[in-house]
Amino acid sequence: MIVGVVKEIKPHEYRVGMIPSGAAALTLAGHKxxxxxxxxxxxxxxxSDYVKAGAKIVDRTADVWAQAxxxxxxxxxxPAEIKMLRRDxxxxxxxxxxxxxxxxxxxxKSGSVAIAYETVxxxxxxxxxxxxxxxxxxxxxxxxxxxxxERPMMxxxxxxxxVPGVEPATVLILGGGVVGTNAAKVAAGLGAHVILMDVxxxxxxxxxxxxxxxxxxLFSDPSLIDYHIREADxxxxxVLIPGARCPVLITRDHLKIMKPGSVxxxxxxxxxxxxxxxxxxxxxxxxxxxxxxxITASPTCxxxxxxxxxxx
Ligand SMILES: NC(=O)c1ccc[n+]([C@@H]2O[C@H](COP(=O)([O-])OP(=O)(O)OC[C@H]3O[C@@H](n4cnc5c(N)ncnc54)[C@H](O)[C@@H]3O)[C@@H](O)[C@H]2O)c1
Numbered sequence: 001m002i003v004g005v006v007k008e009i010k011p012h013e014y015r016v017g018m019i020p021s022g023a024a025a026l027t028l029a030g031h032k033x034x035x036x037x038x039x040x041x042x043x044x045x046x047x048s049d050y051v052k053a054g055a056k057i058v059d060r061t062a063d064v065w066a067q068a069x070x071x072x073x074x075x076x077x078x079p080a081e082i083k084m085l086r087r088d089x090x091x092x093x094x095x096x097x098x099x100x101x102x103x104x105x106x107x108x109k110s111g112s113v114a115i116a117y118e119t120v121x122x123x124x125x126x127x128x129x130x131x132x133x134x135x136x137x138x139x140x141x142x143x144x145x146x147x148x149x150e151r152p153m154m155x156x157x158x159x160x161x162x163v164p165g166v167e168p169a170t171v172l173i174l175g176g177g178v179v180g181t182n183a184a185k186v187a188a189g190l191g192a193h194v195i196l197m198d199v200x201x202x203x204x205x206x207x208x209x210x211x212x213x214x215x216x217x218l219f220s221d222p223s224l225i226d227y228h229i230r231e232a233d234x235x236x237x238x239v240l241i242p243g244a245r246c247p248v249l250i251t252r253d254h255l256k257i258m259k260p261g262s263v264x265x266x267x268x269x270x271x272x273x274x275x276x277x278x279x280x281x282x283x284x285x286x287x288x289x290x291x292x293x294x295i296t297a298s299p300t301c302x303x304x305x306x307x308x309x310x311x312x
Pocket of ligand 1: 118130131137174175177179180198199203238239247249268271
């Protein structure tokens, strides 16, 4: 098979779909790997690294799309890329179709075979290609949230862990899966008071066993969200219904009862987010009127999109 790797074109996306060792493994297995010039540069991989791995460097992105039987990417195809998709071609990348109708219709129209990383399951039924991104995004959500709680960022001007004589911040995390537990570990480690909500009782039992004392696992129920969101300084959206849009848990009315300067980081933005007013934003325009952020994770922790999605 001819496997193509293109340079990501979404603004501030620095990742690459395949690192040189992946190219080496495919070449060893008898496939031909073609890589767009500088595709790995943003992640620190040189064209010469791919050549050493047996890949061929191609100057123009259009030539990679034209020659490859399967294209490997990171982000969902952008409009210019959808135009180059072919009926007999496989595209393997993160798609998050549930949140983007025009993307879904464009890919259906192309007739190509779309394999979404985020829906690939292993024998145990877990999501091995989503999990690493969730680990990164969960940790970064707290890091970014803490930044936007600073006063110059229009936040409440508080530290997550407080200081002697000043109480710690309250962090409310909706969803106790991979994102939620990673966020909880970071927030708890900084000394915050953490409320971690999930709808799975089995998951809550597990979280009760493994989380530190400053994390309180609670059942996710609209009335409990309503109660705790009032006292939250930072809210992290970390909900997933695999393959579907996230349920709306934070309504427009909740925004009115939240503390001024509090922050929402909705990591599930790629699946439509759990906030009623969510809208995806960009690295170039990461915050707007106030307090909601959407996060894009990078495997190297260098590329983060923290963007506002609040429109009360
Ligand atoms: N923006 C990014 O870069 C990025 C990266 C990774 C994951 N994500 C997104 O983050 C979200 C979480 O991913 P994950 O890997 O942690 O998923 P996960 O499956 O590990 O965890 C999701 C959790 O949400 C819980 N849940 C479902 N409905 C709920 C509800 N009503 N209230 C509270 N909890 C509920 C589930 O029981 C589950 O424990 C997903 O939407 C995913 O697409 C975004």
